[in-house]
Amino acid sequence: MAETTRLLFVVAAALGVMVSTAGADEYWLTYEGNDLPENEGWERHWGNDEGSHEGEGAIRTVEDGILTMDSMYDLRVYDYACHYLYGELDPDPGELFVAEWRVYIEDWVGDYGHWDSKVSICSDEGWLLAFGLFPDHVESQFEGDVYIPITPDVFHEYLLVSWDMRAYELYIDGELAILGSFWDDHLSSKFSWGDCVSGAASLAHWDYVRFGAVPEPEAGLLLALGLLAWRNPR
Numbered sequence: 001m002a003e004t005t006r007l008l009f010v011v012a013a014a015l016g017v018m019v020s021t022a023g024a025d026e027y028w029l030t031y032e033g034n035d036l037p038e039n040e041g042w043e044r045h046w047g048n049d050e051g052s053h054e055g056e057g058a059i060r061t062v063e064d065g066i067l068t069m070d071s072m073y074d075l076r077v078y079d080y081a082c083h084y085l086y087g088e089l090d091p092d093p094g095e096l097f098v099a100e101w102r103v104y105i106e107d108w109v110g111d112y113g114h115w116d117s118k119v120s121i122c123s124d125e126g127w128l129l130a131f132g133l134f135p136d137h138v139e140s141q142f143e144g145d146v147y148i149p150i151t152p153d154v155f156h157e158y159l160l161v162s163w164d165m166r167a168y169e170l171y172i173d174g175e176l177a178i179l180g181s182f183w184d185d186h187l188s189s190k191f192s193w194g195d196c197v198s199g200a201a202s203l204a205h206w207d208y209v210r211f212g213a214v215p216e217p218e219a220g221l222l223l224a225l226g227l228l229a230w231r232n233p234r
Helices: 002-014 219-231
Strands: 027-031 043-048 058-061 066-071 078-084 095-109 118-121 129-135 137-140 147-149 155-164 167-172 175-180 188-196 201-215
Touching: 095 118, 118 147, 137 175, 147 201
Parallel strands: none
Antiparallel strands: 027 201, 043 078, 058 066, 066 201, 078 188, 095 155, 095 201, 118 129, 118 188, 129 137, 137 147, 155 167, 167 175
16 A cells, blocks of 8 residues: 555656645756757766767767767767756655656667666765666666666656655656665765766667656545556556
């Protein structure tokens, strides 16, 4: 029952059905594939093993709402987008943190366990999550035994939710895939995604990336969703 209730929170949040919370600092930041990330409000970081802003970064194209990032020509390349929120990333009481992204990792080269495409979340108090994205699986960087197989050659939708930036739930294509924990780190208040690693290479197609602190849905909505789930069991 507890897991069902938490999933209904996530469903309601994903549908954008929220109740306002007085005095809360809700926010919602997105990348929708309409232009390069830096033209949609994100900071771009790129370079290679010689340093920041060295080389050209990944080969990037935008077509039909999809950003393609290709670093297969050089394993040394990294190229990623990020937002720094300076102490304003975490949810307040009565809110939850939600992140969602849709991506297709077409190809990857590198040593075993060396990811390239990644989504990383750093809380205001220095708690960190990082997901390495591969053509056929997902890894949690700081949870060594977390390895989730996925179907290759297709897009996948990811939805992450956390109430306290210590524990999290990750859903892949609507299914609960990971119940996990953040890792204590020195970074803070940052969300990043893309080709994050020098030493591996990938060909990735990004449809959207969205994250924010949103108010929890009201109890009446949860009841309605609960009745719907009861009447339409999976």
